[in-house]
Amino acid sequence: MKALIEYSYPKEVVSLEFEIFADGFTQGFPVRNFFMDSNNSEHFVYVNGKAQYPSPVKPELLEIEYVYPYELEEKYINEDEDFDPWSIAIDELIQWFSKCWREMGGESFKLNANIAPHDNDQAYNLTESKWEER
Numbered sequence: 861m862k863a864l865i866e867y868s869y870p871k872e873v874v875s876l877e878f879e880i881f882a883d884g885f886t887q888g889f890p891v892r893n894f895f896m897d898s899n900n901s902e903h904f905v906y907v908n909g910k911a912q913y914p915s916p917v918k919p920e921l922l923e924i925e926y927v928y929p930y931e932l933e934e935k936y937i938n939e940d941e942d943f944d945p946w947s948i949a950i951d952e953l954i955q956w957f958s959k960c961w962r963e964m965g966g967e968s969f970k971l972n973a974n975i976a977p978h979d980n981d982q983a984y985n986l987t988e989s990k991w992e993e994r
Contacts, residue, residue, distance in 0.1 A: 862964040863917050864893070870905060870914050872897045875972035878957070878986075882978070885949050886930040889922040891957065891975070927953075950977050954984050961986045 864876065875896040884890025895914050897903040904911040913919055933945045957975055966973065969987050976983035976994070985992050 861960055861966070864915065865961075865964055865966050865969050867916055869895070869971065870903070872903045873914055873971065874898050875974065877983075878973070878975040879978045880950055880953060880976065882946050885927045885946070886933060887926060889920065889924050890927065890949075890953065891921055893917070893919045893921060895919075958984060958986055958989060962989070 873895045877894040877896050878891050879894060880890050881892065882890070884892075893915070895903050903914055905914045906912070927949070936943045936945055954975055961973070966986055967989075973986040974983035974992075975986060981994055982991050983994050984990070
């Protein structure tokens, strides 16, 4: 995270958008980073005609097997069909991610930085530590 915060991005990159994907909790790390331009499009740099991410850190951030095993989620869903493990996991992940962001100096980050569930209408602004409409 520190490498993301301290990196000098190309001028076209105006925001880091961290998206949380539902299946990621039981199949790897659920957060992926998108490097966005002023048109809200993902920005790439081209090296020898090949598109590359404008960052020293891979967009997938971490390579892990899972955050928790599917069986844990399945156990609670089987006991209560209204149980929503994804909402609980997202809330906890955003709190943890935001804390790590601040500890690594993220409040002084010069660009916009947000984290949110994929395709959500609201995002958590990491530099201002608050929820905002997208």
